[in-house]
Amino acid sequence: MSRVWNFSAGPSVLPLPVLERAREELTDWKGIGASVMEISHRSAEFIDLADRIEADFRRLLGITDDYAVLFTAGGATTAQALIPLNFAAAGQTVDVVVTGHWSKTAIKQAAPYVRVHEAATSAPSEFTTVPPASEWVCSEDAAYLHYTANETIHGVAIRQVPQDLPANAAPLVVDFSSSIASEPIDVSRYGILYAGAQKNLGPVGISVVVVRRDLLERAGQVRADIFDYRSHVARDSMLNTPPTFNWYLLGLTVEWMIAQGGTPVFRERNEMKARMLYDVIDGSGGFFRNPVEPAARSIMNVPFFLPSEDLDARFVALSRENQMLGLKGHKAIGGVRASIYNAMPVEGVETLASFMREFRRTHG
């Protein structure tokens, strides 16, 4: 049984050495005689593991002690609801920049708790652009300004904090679910960054929330203790039983990324991988089409369309026969989508690029 090239958008491919190590350690972790998922999260061994994972994660992203790092059960969508509860007063305004599907889910999850103001939207371009930051309309009293670093479905990215943010912009809260650790970022520019793990960090079922500590002083809104990020910080992400196995797998993935050379290496590799696909698309005489403005294109998710829906389906079916998995586009926009996260090797993308050229030759 061999492994295919897995282009799934999330849950998605994990590094093979991570899976092999997990398999090796599955029945007997560290000579304990039990797996990591069978022991207490309060055991000295697990607490030591959790400490080490936090230290590695901070090192990978360059996170200083001015920020708290939380590992929480639940997904990015959970964070999209908890962030307004924790960091905005009831009915307070939050500014949101809308660049695609996940910006809209952030609005939907926040709407019961706050007044959402759309600071900018690229809906008129059908989410193929990023509205220039100089034109974002920020509210005077906003609790924070939310945007999505990488729109996983539309393939649109705001890779770095825009230089020309409005002077009155509130602290940035950024959804990094599908691009965290894909390249270096300056964490000090953000108030909060959060990510579900299942795109670039590990398995589904755990998320990371990185919060500038001064924001934790905010009163927020009435909420149960279990929804209170301050409580989670005070208890080192062990307020209740954490998803220990997911946490462990996330740790192995982070360790692998550091061993690979960290985010500078991934930036170079990811840009190269993305360029290979965009080059085939742009050089195909319109056979493959990616509608995103080049400056806004994602280096993690590359959506594209063939001349007809029939050809999209044929392409996906034939790719599966050629040992490539997960290329069907999201149902919201259709077409084809190649997700090429950190764990996707260059060789996998080369295989897809050759397959695309061959498909065009035989079907164009």
Ligand SMILES: *Cc1c(COP(=O)(O)O)cnc(C)c1O
């Ligand atoms: C996948 C994804 C989400 C949703 O994550 P869940 O873990 O399913 O809640 C949110 N934002 C972005 C950018 C995503 O890629």
